[in-house]
Amino acid sequence: MSENTTTTTTAPTENLRERALKLDAADPLAGRRALFALDDGVYLDGNSLGALPVHVPARVQDVLTRQWGELRIRSWDESGWWTAPERIGDRIAPLVGAAAGQIVVGDSTSVNVFKAVVAAVRIAGEGRDEILVDATTFPTDGYIASAAARLTGHRIVPVAPADVLAALGPRTAAVLLNHVDYRSGRLHDLPGLTAAVHAAGAVAVWDLCHSAGALPVGLDEHGVDLAVGCTYKYLNGGPGSPAYLYVAERHQAVFDSPLPGWNSHADPFGMTAGYAPADGSVRGRVGTPDIVSMLTLEAALDVWDGVSVDAVRAKSLALTDFFLECVEAYVPAGRVVSVTPAAHAERGSQVALRCAEAEPVMRRLIERGVVGDLRRPDVLRFGFTPLYVGFADAERAARILADVLAEVPAGNTVS
Template sequence: MSETYEEKAARLDAADGLAAYRAKFALDEETVYLDGNSLGALPAHVPARMAEVITREWGELRIRSWDESGWWTAPERIGDRIAPIVGAAAGQIVVGDSTSVNVFKAVVAGARLAGEGRDEILVDATTFPTDGYIAESAARLTGHRVVPVDPEDIAGAAGSRTALALVNHVDYRTGRLRDLPGTTAALHAAGALAVWDLCHSAGALPVGLDAHGVDLAVGCTYKYLNGGPGSPAYLYVAERHQAAFDSPLPGWNSHADPFAMTPGYRAAEGALRGRVGTPDILSMLALESALDVWDGVRIEDVRAKSLALTDFFLECVRAYVPGGRVTPVTPEAHAERGSQVALACPDAPAVMAELIGRGVVGDLRRPDVLRFGFTPLYVGFADAERAARILAEVLEKPAG
């Protein structure tokens, strides 16, 4: 007798080398949580750490904690913890502000680095909307012109007038993985800089910032890095660019001597130039604690499980869901797939609402895309099978 999909899921979960990490998260067994590509689950130890921060570091030590508890160095210290996850050496990532603010810093500073005669900023035409809005504002500030380009065509579109390209590593809507090494190399061949948005890839797959010569990169920490809602984002400035990195937001926290309080600005050395104002310490320390779950984890193992999970989910969807009711828009090819599966589905809002009501939590992008994010540290194969089975039940239910 052939193996059922439930049996296959049990076999795959039993052989999963990352399965034990699920216990590190505050999850219930009644819910299949497939929305970690929007908000990662809470690492179970973070509440105790935050209680310590609030009661002792803030409540007792108060102002002394900037030195005694290491608050002052948190942005670069946490950046160094994120660095190996995205393939960067220490000293190139600073944590703070939102993704949008860091996109602004990176695009303006990148335009200034590019030099005279390069007055075009290429922007991924399918980008998350805010990236486009920020790029337009940065272009107005610097006298550049934004050129929307299909991300598959950026290599051919880059030319002598290109200052930089702002590209999403993984498309937020479809889950398509872009060719970071090839695109970066093509931009460099044209004399331009590569600025990457890693929001949907960091913590889900190898990025290789240093290995592939990326110039600047930004990313959020509340998705696959599980830093919590609104947790601070990060900015990567390749070491070779740090001395010339000219931030459009030169705050006191990035001054070479912050407490001198001089009227003239003198930038700090290194990635610290990416700091602006006083860090959001509570969110930042929650993120630092959340990153403990990555101790001992290889990003290559995370990627292998991610691909196996998404393969299995698609296999179950094909087996369970009535023909023609959903259409995958996430590429089948591993080299083109992030860690989510997007399915085109008529009446997607109502379908997702029903799924959530039955304990399968994903999300959607209007008008017709269901999104299911697979976070390998806490999602298992039984979760994938159950989600596909319940999706089939929902789609088989008569309308009304």
């Protein structure tokens, strides 16, 4: 199953099924599944779009009918609309290891990446003209960073995360990295890389889209400067739910946003011609908040009440270990190869399998109720959201994968 393995184990199917049931029975997070709207299938695409918490529609109905329909403009004050970006940011903060007052919610991940990268090079100051960008990153991060570089007169330096240390130097202003690689599920060394960036005199910007809500991040503990993330994956905020921006408290007084909208003004209703930035994380705001989707997110975050991120991480690792074991047992040698690191310290909360027939295989998996996704040309991607995915789901998905592979003619086997 791993890159170095060409043989399969011989664990009987029934033993794996029995183990899965026992593991689910002992799982302290198993009760969380009932909080989500799920069908009888196996949903392994929460790393693209999290499942709907069952209580959210009623909360959204209240936003629409009472807060908007009855209170109307009064809801900016009476329903707390105006303070929602910071209030919801404070709810996300514990999930990424941040103290209150450092996260503001609003805009898309892409917009927040732009704010963060431009602000980072401005914090770094003159004499540094390079922005290092993860060469394997989600494409939009690269596009946005390149636009930020053009705006600020800097040069983009694409570099693999493993080569960041060698690429850092006196010209480095900022480094933009993904905490977890969206394609392979590899977890990068946030503490070590952040420390190295600081040692070089540069500013560290992290994209947390594939880690927040799946594993501990430790933004404050590890001295991260700026971070961004989406809320529709492991945080289950809904399609297109607003992203967030983390600005470490030590940088807030000098955070210079390239998008200084009226919402981030020190006196937004003064309507003055000159811009004066507000204090604190409010500086990360731009225009009028997208209230309906923002309050949908706020309601969705209720599923995290009483949940330890450490417990989520422990289950995530156990789930992905078990899924890999089941795939090893069920799938014929050579049909798939895991490109997700085996080492826990290097693994996010997904398993990516290279498969020569990835497109027809994923199509048939979805038809049979196992929903993952595809990263062309040959990667089957399965996301494990510990709040609602169980061990029986992992075993069933691996078993159906083996059935599908038996039906789909093999092309070039992978090694």
